[in-house]
Amino acid sequence: MRVLLVEDDRALADGLSRSFIDWGFDVTLATTGAYADTALRTQPYDLVMLDLGLPDSDGLELLRQLRARKSAVPVLILTARDGLNDRVKGLGLGADDYMTKPFELQELEARVRALLRRSHGGFNHDIVVGRLIFDTLKQQIKVDDIPILLPSREFGVLEALLLQMGRVVSKDSIAQRLAVHADELADNAIEVYIHRLRKRLIPVGINIRTIRGLGYLLEQNKDA
Numbered sequence: 001m002r003v004l005l006v007e008d009d010r011a012l013a014d015g016l017s018r019s020f021i022d023w024g025f026d027v028t029l030a031t032t033g034a035y036a037d038t039a040l041r042t043q044p045y046d047l048v049m050l051d052l053g054l055p056d057s058d059g060l061e062l063l064r065q066l067r068a069r070k071s072a073v074p075v076l077i078l079t080a081r082d083g084l085n086d087r088v089k090g091l092g093l094g095a096d097d098y099m100t101k102p103f104e105l106q107e108l109e110a111r112v113r114a115l116l117r118r119s120h121g122g123f124n125h126d127i128v129v130g131r132l133i134f135d136t137l138k139q140q141i142k143v144d145d146i147p148i149l150l151p152s153r154e155f156g157v158l159e160a161l162l163l164q165m166g167r168v169v170s171k172d173s174i175a176q177r178l179a180v181h182a183d184e185l186a187d188n189a190i191e192v193y194i195h196r197l198r199k200r201l202i203p204v205g206i207n208i209r210t211i212r213g214l215g216y217l218l219e220q221n222k223d224a
């Protein structure tokens with residue numbers, strides 16, 4: 001999940017960045033309207049946190065232009081302005097939610113998650129395979145409710161398999177997902193990750209089946 005944090009107050013921006021990272025987001029910080037505008041025109045985001053009072057422009061103008069470009073990215077306005085006028089204007093210009101400073105982090109998190117649920121068509125963001133639960137928003141894997149920490153490459157491979165649960169996932173599409181995580185892959189790297197994941201998953205009752213020439217299939221071991 002990628003969030004663009006538009007906020008010129010450095011202390012607040014740093015605090016918010018840390019919170020969003022804790023909640024499982026990749027954070028891009030924009031401290032000016034110009035930077036935010038460039039970011040929004042060049043990168044995809046899952047969420048925009050928008051301050052209205054920016055040093056070089058007004059957040060509402062940024063929002064107006066964003067919606068004029070037909071972008072549907074969820075926007076949550078977070079501002080010190082609490083006038084009814086600004087609130088109505090912000091929502092009228094296509095903001096999805098509006099919060100005023102000061103605010104409670106807990107409430108912000110709840111609203112952010114609600115927005116993301118809505119923008120993803122209300123789908124349940126947990127993928128459950130037997131005792132394993134993958135929270136796709138938090139990017140967290142739990143077994144028996146205990147978070148499991150995996151090396152990032154192994155996590156990427158498992159994520160690829162979980163997101164396509166019940167389907168055969170080709171080595172190519174796994175490699176594509178790993179490109180997000182890092183550098184280059186040695187020839188048999190994916191086999192190595194699959195081998196390590198198998199060892200971890202067998203005790204949990206999950207198999208990774210090799211389908212010759214096609215790829216891998218994640219499945220629950222029915223006998224487990």
Ligand code: CA
Pocket residue numbers: 007008009051052053054
């Ligand atoms: Ca500001």
